Amino acid sequence: xxxxxxxxxxxxxxxxxxxxxxxxxxxxxxxxxxxxxxxxxxxxxxxxxxxxxxxxxxxxxxxxxxxxxxxxxxxxxxxxxxxxxxxxxxxxxxxxxxxxxxxxxxxxxxxxxxxxxxxxxxxxxxxxxxxxxxxxxxxxxxxxxxxxxxxxxxxxxxxxxxxxxxxxxxxxxxxxxxxxxxxxxxxxxxxxxxxxxxxxxxxxxxxxxxxxxxxxxxxxxxxxxxxxxxxxxxxxxxxxxxxxxxxxxxxxxxxxxxxxxxxxxxxxxxxxxxxxxxxxxxxxxxxxxxxxxxxxxxxxxxxxxxxxxxxxxxxxxxxxxxxxxxxxxxxxxxxxxxxxxxxxxx
Numbered sequence: 507x508x509x510x511x512x513x514x515x516x517x518x519x520x521x522x523x524x525x526x527x528x529x530x531x532x533x534x535x536x537x538x539x540x541x542x543x544x545x546x547x548x549x550x551x552x553x554x555x556x557x558x559x560x561x562x563x564x565x566x567x568x569x570x571x572x573x574x575x576x577x578x579x580x581x582x583x584x585x586x587x588x589x590x591x592x593x594x595x596x597x598x599x600x601x602x603x604x605x606x607x608x609x610x611x612x613x614x615x616x617x618x619x620x621x622x623x624x625x626x627x628x629x630x631x632x633x634x635x636x637x638x639x640x641x642x643x644x645x646x647x648x649x650x651x652x653x654x655x656x657x658x659x660x661x662x663x664x665x666x667x668x669x670x671x672x673x674x675x676x677x678x679x680x681x682x683x684x685x686x687x688x689x690x691x692x693x694x695x696x697x698x699x700x701x702x703x704x705x706x707x708x709x710x711x712x713x714x715x716x717x718x719x720x721x722x723x724x725x726x727x728x729x730x731x732x733x734x735x736x737x738x739x740x741x742x743x744x745x746x747x748x749x750x751x752x753x754x755x756x757x758x759x760x761x762x763x764x765x766x767x768x769x770x771x772x773x774x775x776x777x778x779x780x781x782x783x784x785x786x787x788x789x790x791x792x793x794x795x796x797x798x799x800x801x802x803x804x805x806x807x808x809x810x811x812x813x814x815x816x817x818x819x820x821x822x823x824x825x826x827x828x829x830x831x832x833x834x835x836x837x838x839x840x841x842x843x844x845x846x847x848x849x850x851x852x
Contacts, residue, residue: 522547522555527564531576562586626750630733632741640730640744641722645675648724652676653684653758657717658824660691660834666700673709683709686765688717690824694837701768712765721754729754781819781840788815789835792828 529545545552559565563582566575577585631637644652652673661669676683685704691697692713704711720738722730729745731754732738745751781789784805791801798816802809816828823838825831835841 520551520555520558522551523558526552526555527559527576530559530565530574626747627745628750629744630741631744632733637742640742641672644722644724644728645672645679647728648676648679648681650680650725651682651684652722652724653755653762654722655686655717655720655758655761656688656691657719658688658691659826660694660697660824663696663700666697670700670703670707673704674707677708683707684712684762685709686712686714686717686761688824689713689715689766690822692768693823694834696837705768711768712762713768714761714765717761718757721758723751723755723758726755727751781835781838785815785819786840788812789819789832789840792816793832793836793841 526545526547542552547555556565560567563585564577564579566577631640673683673685683704687697687701692701701711719735720730720732722728727746727748729751730742731745733741733743745754787805788801791804796804798809798812802812805812816831819835820826820828820831823831823834825834832841
């Protein structure tokens with residue numbers, strides 16, 4: 507079956523083609539060689555006329571051009587119409603298959619992706635009052651699980667108390683409550699008490715040397731995370747939708763399994779938070795208000811060593827300033843006893 511030519515601009519018909527058709531029909535030539543040698547018109551004009559007759563199906567030549575046959579115009583028309591009909595049937599089948607594919611993609615499959623994408627909502631919240639209201643609302647919204655990471659800085663006792671009351675609400679509604687704090691926090695007595703209060707509620711608590719960012723994940727479909735992890739006070743991002751929250755939930759599970767459990771029976775025994783003698787000495791002298799150079803001369807060490815020790819102390823206590831480190835060192839009893847005598851090594 508001949509495939510119909512692609513649509514194109516209407517071309518001019520050959521003026522010679524009817525005469526050529528009649529000449530061949532009356533026996534003017536039996537092969538193409540004779541045609542080209544004896545027909546009164548030659549060259550390019552003959553070629554155009556011959557092409558037109560073949561495209562219309564009025565003449566047929568053998569593969570080698572050795573024989574010519576002439577087709578009646580009516581027979582050629584019927585043959586052409588039959589070929590067009592068969593081509594249109596194939597074309598219709600192709601179109602039908604394409605429409606089936608389109609309808610299937612739109613009607614049966616597209617909505618599944620739209621459903622996954624449609625449940626995603628992201629909102630930036632900067633107002634502290636709105637954030638607190640949202641945390642209160644979560645007590646009513648959470649159905650099965652609420653999990654949180656708290657990397658620091660160390661929250662004041664009042665913030666811990668509010669968090670404890672919210673966790674109490676979650677537990678009373680039957681939700682599983684899990685919390686991870688940095689190990690260094692547990693060195694402070696009021697934090698130790700808070701952790702024990704959480705355990706008494708029925709919460710699960712773990713400690714980890716490294717907690718990457720503030721995050722709350724609820725029911726695998728709601729997540730709260732900071733706009734800027736380095737500055738939590740700038741606000742939070744509220745993410746809704748299992749498709750989006752799934753990644754945050756996976757991050758939480760990794761942190762949870764890498765952390766160490768806190769138990770009511772054994773209390774909190776955080777490793778690595780007992781001060782060394784050098785740390786105690788530096789902090790005690792700093793508490794008197796003298797400068798790094800004076801501390802260094804008094805202890806017989808270099809000013810660079812004093813700076814390094816204070817950086818270690820601040821990191822160990824989760825302090826953002828030397829003053830804050832001094833306050834926490836006092837709470838831990840690091841400042842008890844008299845100032846050390848000169849000596850030591852840098």
